[in-house]
Amino acid sequence: MSETIEDVDFPLVRYYQLPNGGLGQMEWTGGEVAPDLPEGATELTAAQYAAAYALWEQARADRLAADAAARAQAAQADYDALIAAGIPDATAQRLSGHTPPDPE
Structure with missing residues (x-):
């Protein structure tokens, strides 16, 4: 994803599902670059x-x-x-x- 501060309204919440079926969410409240999803995760709405x-x-x-x-x-x-x-x-x-x- 690699969004920068100019690209995003804070806080940004991203939802995802892991390959094993587990669910997760992360909240990005700022920083230089948005964190990536865990490896193999599928982003969800x-x-x-x-x-x-x-x-x-x-x-x-x-x-x-x-x-x-x-x-x-x-x-x-x-x-x-x-x-x-x-x-x-x-x-x-x-x-x-x-x-x-x-x-x-």
């Missing part, structure tokens, strides 16, 4: 960056929810196994980290 970042956030939220569900399922399986082995309920809850729902 602000709208493209926002859309890609929203997809990343949703994928992260989905992954965290799936991880939490898997941990809860494992804790319940541990609890069930402890109860089946004759361990008292309070101890099974404490050991497994699972608290069964109150019967209604």
